[in-house]
Amino acid sequence: MSLLLCLGALVLLLNTVPGGSMRHGIIGGNVSVPHSHPFMVYIVDLNKGKTCDGFLVSENYVITAAHCNGFPYSLVAFLGFHNTSKIHINYSVSVSAIPHPKYNNETYENDIMLLKLCKPVVFSDTVKPVALPTCKNEKIPKKCTVMGWGSIDFNGRNSSKVLKEVNVTLSKANDCTAPDMICTEGKTGPGKGDSGGPLVCGNVAHGIVSSNYAFNNEIVSRYVRITYHLPWIKSTMNKPPKGRGRADLHSKC
CATH class of the missing domain: 2.40.10.10 (Trypsin-like serine proteases)
Incomplete structure (x- = not known):
C-alpha cells in the first residue's frame, strides 16, 4: 500500500x-497524565x-x-x-x-x-x-489499572482521542474459569477499542484486554493471563x- x-x-x-471531538476514553476513570504510560x-x-x-x-x-x-x-x-x-x-x-x-x-x-x-x-x-511477569506462578495483585483509547460507554459509540485509565479489582466471575483468563467486574473497565491493552498490576503487565459483557448492570471484563503464556x-x-x-x-x- x-x-x-x-x-x-x-x-x-x-x-x-x-x-x-469531546472524547474521554475507557468507561469511567480519568484522563491519563500525558506520557505517564x-x-x-x-x-x-x-x-x-x-x-x-x-x-x-x-x-x-x-x-x-x-x-x-x-x-x-x-x-x-x-x-x-x-x-x-x-x-x-x-x-x-x-x-x-x-x-x-x-x-x-x-x-x-x-x-x-x-x-x-x-x-x-x-x-x-x-x-x-512495561515489565512482564518473571515466572508462571507469579502472584497477581488484586488492585490493577487498565488504560486505553477505547469507548467511554458500553454501547461503543463514543471513543477517546486521549489516553484514559481506570482502577479495577480482580474478581472471580462465574465464567472466568479458563486457565489463561483473569477478570474484573464493576461499573467501570475497558470498552470497545481497548482490546489488546494491558492490565497493569503493581507496575507489571499481567493481562491483555480480550472481551467484556454486561451482567446485572455491571461490566465483566476478561483478560488473557500473561503468566500462562x-x-x-x-x-x-x-x-x-x-x-x-x-x-x-x-x-x-
Whole structure:
C-alpha cells in the first residue's frame, strides 16, 4: 500500500470514528497524565478501519490481542502518543503479526499476539517498555489499572482521542474459569477499542484486554493471563521464526 493511500485511509479513519471531538476514553476513570504510560501503543488497521491498543515489551516487540489481527500488511503501530488526533502516518511503525498458533476466534482462547516492529525503537521518556511477569506462578495483585483509547460507554459509540485509565479489582466471575483468563467486574473497565491493552498490576503487565459483557448492570471484563503464556512469549521473542513458517505468513519487514 502506497504512503499516499495509507495516509488517506488513516485520515478517513480518524475523522469518522463516532463521538465528535469531546472524547474521554475507557468507561469511567480519568484522563491519563500525558506520557505517564510510555509503553502504550495505538494500533491501526488501515484495511479494516478499526483500532486496538497494545503495549511495548522490548525494543522489538509489542503485545496485543490476537483478535486485533488484520489483513496482511495492514497493521501499523504508533508509539509515544497521548492524543490520537495528533498522529500522522509518517510516525507509524510497520509490524509483522505473530498471533498465537492456537488462537480460537470463536472462544477467544489464546487471544494473544506479538507484533514484531520492523525497526527497533529507541527508548525515551515517552517510549519505554512495561515489565512482564518473571515466572508462571507469579502472584497477581488484586488492585490493577487498565488504560486505553477505547469507548467511554458500553454501547461503543463514543471513543477517546486521549489516553484514559481506570482502577479495577480482580474478581472471580462465574465464567472466568479458563486457565489463561483473569477478570474484573464493576461499573467501570475497558470498552470497545481497548482490546489488546494491558492490565497493569503493581507496575507489571499481567493481562491483555480480550472481551467484556454486561451482567446485572455491571461490566465483566476478561483478560488473557500473561503468566500462562510466558513460555510462548519468551520462545517467540528469543527465537524469531525462520523461513516462511506459519508465524511468518504476515511478515512485511
